Amino acid sequence: MAFPLLSLIVFIPAAGAAVLMLLRNDDQVRWTALGVTVLDFALCIAMLAGFDTTTHEMQFTETRPWVPALGITYALGIDGISALFVFLTALLGWICVLASWVAIDRKVKEFMVSLLAMQALMLGVFCALDLFLFYVFWEAMLIPMYVIIGVWGGDGRVYAAFKFFLYTLAGSLLFLIGVIVLYFHGGETFDIRALMAQDLPFRVQSWLFFAFLIAFAVKVPMVPVHTWLPDAHVQAPTAGSIILAGVLLKMGAYGFLRFSLPMLPEASLYYSTLMLSLSALAIVYGGLLALAQDDLKKLVAYSSISHMGFVTLGIFTLNLRGLEGGILQMFNHGVTTGALFLFVGLIYERTHTRSIADYGGLMKAAPVYTTFLALFALSSMALPGTNSFVGELLVLSGAFAANLAVGAAAVLGALLGAAYLLGMYRKVALGPASVGVRFKIRDVNARELVAILPLAVFVLWVGLYPKPFLNIIGPSVRHLLTQVHSNGGGQ
């Protein structure tokens, strides 16, 4: 067996969490957590360095029997799509640690343990090549996230944690039934690669498609099962919001890519119009809601719904540009919205208010902060030269090819995005310096800058030179498309 790189990547944070339990000093806890996440990130870079971008095959695979009686294996492996998200998860991992450095001042140890456990589970989801293993990681994520929101969240944290838990649990359980049905129809195996090769009858595919859809739609979240998201986001601590926006929301879209499309190609093609309409609805509806918000965090949360609409839109165009754009947009959304939540957190730490009306003229008090905020706001509204521009352009061109009306609606959503983001920036950063009078604002410090800079680098890197990123996902996306169209071609 080859070097178990992926196992290391997945379990180093878990081992780190175990080590943290033994520590007593808060600062020791912080530095250890940072060390563990940085080490994990370094391993991910090594993984990318050794990643073969010419093939769609799963790489770094590991397989061991786990529950042989039921055909369950411990199987890890990544293709281009998962590689990108493994990398994103590890990147946001240490940024989350930095973001909670002073923001979390009670039960630091427990918080960092939850954070690291969360990271291990998320990485596990992206690496799992066994459906059962995938489900275990997928569902176990609920525990640390529930605790993170519920213990360290804002005033309404208990309600938000509950709502988050029950929505995602109910969705996931339907997915579980779908998984078991798939197991019996797919030759009694949980091996994802073997299941992709199965050709299921259309009727079965349809049922499974909707069982999966409910689970994934809750995670994405798609309208109308999105209502847990604003609550969870607003109440969660900064690091929790970053994880939610950066990685957790990607799980749903990843589910579509990994299961719905390749395993249920006929159904995916058949119901793609429905999915496109739902996505367009999410884009416009989320944009309108964001436009109406006065709470900074809520604004970013609703903008997430809109942006994730672009992701699902891209995926269900089922053409090359749309799919590539959707996946790239997942990565971009992780970077950009993660950064925006970080910025909301930074300003909240200083002022303890999130109401946009309370701010104004921040530019004078915190020039570095507002400069970077401008960059991420522009990235979020997909200005050329930033990462989201590339993603949205690909998605839109795919969408127009797939369905004219949906494409038009998406353009409207993009316009809305410019409206609420520019409005937000104007009210927060520009104008007379009312904020400096009421609050003592200091600009970002070195530690915060360390968290911000890599995100800014990715915004510009993807924006100006997206080729390396598209290279990573390219072969996998093309293979995915062949799977969908050759197997589902009958429709």
Place this chain on the structure above:
Amino acid sequence: MTAATLFQSILASLPEIVVVTGACILLILGQLVPKGQGYFLVWASAATVLVAALATLLLAGEVRPAYSGMFIADRFAVFFKMVFYLSTILTFLLSRKYAEIEEIALSEYYVLLLFALSGMMIMASATDLLSIYVGLELVALSTYVLTGFLRKERRSNEAALKYVILSGVSTGIFLYGVSLIYGLTGTTQLDGMAAAVTGDPLDPGLLLAVVFIVAGLAFKVGAVPFHMWVPDVYEGAPTTITAFMSVGPKAAGFAVILRVFLNPLVAASDAWIIVAVIAVVTMALGSFVALVQDNFKRLLAYSSIAHAGFALFGVVAGGADGIASVMLYLLIYAFMNLGIFGIVIMMRNGDFSGEVIEDYAGFARSHPGLALLMLLYLFSLAGIPPTAGFFAKFYVLVALVERGFVMLALIAVLLSAVAAYFYIRIVMVIYMREPEGAFDPALTLSVRATLAITAAGTIGIGLFPAWFLRLAQHSAFGG
């Protein structure tokens, strides 16, 4: 009966004989042991169980029918007996300090538990409706006395009375079913029943008999509509006995249900429809009513009703996987439920009852380690991976879907989302609320040991279910 067959029979029932003999000896010794030497009784009782366990393992190699087809020692019985031993020993360990605090540390307490254990063992091995009845009653009588052991407490007396009356009625129903079977087939042996049916296996008389037997057994596992006794009895009984009853006798009830349902006669009738309806209603009632409970013991009572409903889904699924899924479920349930009960029992100290959920507010702040254990047991009961509770439910669902009961699986899954709500509510109370008073758990060494064993089981089976799954499947085929 020749001497040789008699010897074979004695050999097959050696574990039962060990337990009964041990109980009788302890009954006498208990009167002689001076006060303050209570630990002797605990260890002697535990030793008895361990000897029985050893005997069971030594005899596990082959199938031994005994007492002219009344009794059998097979792998199926061995599996269940191991669950019984586990729950009894853990109950002993949990009882020691609790019994002292409640002033019920009499020798009869342990002796009665041993008698209940022997009854459960007979139930697991019984292959005749009459020997089933003997086991059933032995358990019922012992637990009835134990339920009323808190003599000074009114609710304990009330619970005991309620239990004995309702249990008596259910036994009557069961016996009526047995007499109908005997009248129609001329035998009470499970094996002989199907063979003895000369006419239509769907004879309404036979169906009626099966319904009566199912009803009698449904009472024992606390399934709707015979669940009414469960919350009151569980709340009134000493918490250690509640813990024991929710695991041991319930598993024994399922052992009998499975034996009866393995029977071709029952399999040929449409009894599974009845069981499916019972399972759905049981789980729904347990889950929904648990939502509004403030008392921890009552909540766990309803939760155990819900879990019985879930395990019944495995009975509905039937077949080798269905049976194995129920067995694995019961084993895992023993670990996680005794774990959570262990916490509740440990909290009973001084004036603190540990029974009101609100009392646990902020428990995580004062006792992070114990709170983490509670978190583990509660998430396992809710069926969240990677705990054992998830695998238990998963395997039942696999068995259901395998037989094509996707709708039932869907219902089971949605109801467990409801059930998850009240477990998570407790997590919320212990983690997300400020503490109101100081906690002083009665954390003795034996309680620690119990919590360690149950935690190891809950997490261990969750991460490495393969061995336990094989064991359950292997044992199920032997039935």
